Amino acid sequence: MTEQTAAADPVHAFIAQAVAEHDVVLFMKGTPDSPRCGFSSLAVQILDHVGAAFVGVDVLQDEALREGIKAFTDWPTIPQLYVKGEFVGGSDIVREMFQSGELQALMAEKGVALGEA
Numbered sequence: 001m002t003e004q005t006a007a008a009d010p011v012h013a014f015i016a017q018a019v020a021e022h023d024v025v026l027f028m029k030g031t032p033d034s035p036r037c038g039f040s041s042l043a044v045q046i047l048d049h050v051g052a053a054f055v056g057v058d059v060l061q062d063e064a065l066r067e068g069i070k071a072f073t074d075w076p077t078i079p080q081l082y083v084k085g086e087f088v089g090g091s092d093i094v095r096e097m098f099q100s101g102e103l104q105a106l107m108a109e110k111g112v113a114l115g116e117a
Contacts, residue, residue: 011062011065012068012072015069022054024112026043026056026080029060039091040078049098050103052107
C-alpha cells in the first residue's frame with residue numbers, strides 16, 4: 001500500500017498506524033477480555049498462552065473498519081494477526097503455527113517478548 005492510498009483512505013491509515021505502533025495487533029470481533037466469536041476467542045487464547053502482549057482492535061465497532069481490514073490485507077476473514085507490522089494470518093493459520101511452534105519462533109525472530117501466561 002502506498003502512502004497516497006493511506007492518505008486517501010482514513011480506515012487504511014488507521015490500520016497502518018495501529019500495526020506500526022504495536023508489536024502484536026489482533027483485529028478481532030470483540031475485545032481480548034470479551035471476544036464475540038469463537039475464532040477471535042481462539043486467537044486470544046493462543047496469544048495469552050504464549051504470553052505475547054498484544055493490542056486487540058474490535059472491528060465490530062465500525063463497519064468501515066470491518067470491511068477495511070479485509071481489503072487492507074486482501075484476506076476475507078477476521079480475526080487477523082499482525083506481528084511487527086507483518087500480516088501473519090487468521091485463526092486457523094495462527095492455530096497451526098502455534099501447534100507446530102512456528103508462531104513462537106516467529107515472535108522470537110521478530111524480537112517480541114513472550115512472558116508466561
